[in-house]
Amino acid sequence: MILVISLNSSLDKIYTADKLIYGGVIRANTVNNTAGGKGIHVADVITTLGEKCILTGFLGGETGKFIKDKLDERKIMHKFVTIKAETRSCINIITPDGKQTEILEPGPFITIDEQQIFLERYCTLLEKAEIIVASGSLPMNIDKTFYAKLIYLANDKGKKFLLDTSGRALQSSIVANPYIIKPNAAEMENAVHCEIKNVKDAVSALSLSSDQVEMPIISLGKDGAVIRYNERIYYVIPPKIVLSNAVGSGDAFMAGLAVGLARKHDIKTVMRLACACGAANAMESESGFVRRKNVKKLLEKVIIKEL
Numbered sequence: 001m002i003l004v005i006s007l008n009s010s011l012d013k014i015y016t017a018d019k020l021i022y023g024g025v026i027r028a029n030t031v032n033n034t035a036g037g038k039g040i041h042v043a044d045v046i047t048t049l050g051e052k053c054i055l056t057g058f059l060g061g062e063t064g065k066f067i068k069d070k071l072d073e074r075k076i077m078h079k080f081v082t083i084k085a086e087t088r089s090c091i092n093i094i095t096p097d098g099k100q101t102e103i104l105e106p107g108p109f110i111t112i113d114e115q116q117i118f119l120e121r122y123c124t125l126l127e128k129a130e131i132i133v134a135s136g137s138l139p140m141n142i143d144k145t146f147y148a149k150l151i152y153l154a155n156d157k158g159k160k161f162l163l164d165t166s167g168r169a170l171q172s173s174i175v176a177n178p179y180i181i182k183p184n185a186a187e188m189e190n191a192v193h194c195e196i197k198n199v200k201d202a203v204s205a206l207s208l209s210s211d212q213v214e215m216p217i218i219s220l221g222k223d224g225a226v227i228r229y230n231e232r233i234y235y236v237i238p239p240k241i242v243l244s245n246a247v248g249s250g251d252a253f254m255a256g257l258a259v260g261l262a263r264k265h266d267i268k269t270v271m272r273l274a275c276a277c278g279a280a281n282a283m284e285s286e287s288g289f290v291r292r293k294n295v296k297k298l299l300e301k302v303i304i305k306e307l
Contacts, residue, residue: 002046002258003129005122005150006039006057008107008137009067011089012287019095026093034286035070036090038135038164041248041288045255045277047076048290051262054079054125058110058118058139061086079125081118085109092247092287100247107139115142122150126157133258135164135251144168151176160261164254174210182217182225182254202226203233203307219250222282224275229267232306236271238279239301248288252281256295268304275302 012035015028043055055076059067060083067087071078085108093101126132132154134147147169154161160179163170166187174181174191185196192208195201202218206228209216218226224237256277260270276298280290 001129002051002053002131002133002262003125004039004043004046004053004055004258005132005134006037006043006055006136007134007142007146008139009035009037009040009057009059009064009087010105010107011063011066011087012036012092013089014092014094014287016094020093020101028093032286033066035067035074036287038251038254038288039133040067040071040076041251042133042135042164042255042258043071043076043078044074044288045252045281045290046259047074048292049255049259049277049295050292051259053077053258054129056080056118056121056125058083058108058114059087060084060108063087063089079121081114081121083108083110083114094245098243100245107137109141110139115146119149123153126154126159129159131160131162131258131262133162133164133254135254137165137167138169144172147173148176151178162254162258162261164250174212177212177214179213180215180217180257181213182219182250182257184219184221184250188218199223199226199235199307206233219253221249222246225253225271226307227271234268234271235305235307236275237303237305238275239298239303241279241283241298243282244285245287246282248286249278249281251288252290253278271304272299272302 014032016030046053055078059080064087088105088107091103151161162180163178164182192205215229227234253274256274260273276295280294
């Protein structure tokens with residue numbers, strides 16, 4: 001089983017508009033309310049691919065209830081900790097030029113008691129899981145070392161921990177030896193203090209990255225990803241697609257990694273599945289969503305080069 005952690009879930013309000021007017025009035029053409037947050041996207045894709053997973057984290061208020069209802073509709077198993085505060089909402093405005101403007105709330109206040117309840121629940125769920133995926137930011141008052149605590153607990157049980165976060169939460173977690181990290185180029189620049197403008201730069205950055213991570217990955221967006229594994233460097237190139245919405249592609253990539261590892265595929269097949277999932281998500285208007293038939297079609301079109 002795969003355990004997916006979404007500590008800072010959200011209600012995502014996705015608008016389409018003809019244009020943005022700074023200081024003016026914008027009338028939306030369409031609006032779509034969805035259960036959001038990187039971890040929820042990951043769990044959605046894992047479930048779609050037919051692998052068993054359980055989603056956990058914090059949810060509160062009417063927004064939290066809305067998210068649970070949406071998860072139930074999608075048949076995504078979940079065991080969230082109920083909090084007193086209201087779960088956050090986030091806004092994404094899409095314009096015809098392909099630009100997406102996001103307004104992200106910081107997240108609710110999580111009490112010490114609620115954090116402890118979560119840790120106890122996590123330890124229980126950890127017994128049943130082989131792979132753990134933690135994706136997204138931390139709520140506003142949770143300490144930056146919180147992910148590191150979860151990684152240590154997973155490592156003590158011999159479980160693989162896949163982490164997709166950024167900033168101080170990422171930097172504070174590397175010392176705990178996560179199995180995978182997946183920063184984008186900008187996030188990796190902050191971690192290793194070097195410029196990453198192309199694949200060659202990404203390879204150099206991986207050579208500077210910590211040996212405490214078994215499989216560090218630098219995401220290059222539409223240009224694919226550069227991965228270090230067993231002292232080898234791989235460049236994973238996605239197939240050509242008709243782009244609809246790239247938001248959530250990184251989450252779909254993480255889901256593919258988790259599913260591939262859970263099925264004990266060889267490492268190149270794991271990379272191929274992850275890349276195919278990321279590309280399949282970009283074909284859809286909905287964020288963090290793939291169709292199994294598209295993933296299957298794209299699998300053999302993924303190119304992997306050993307550098």
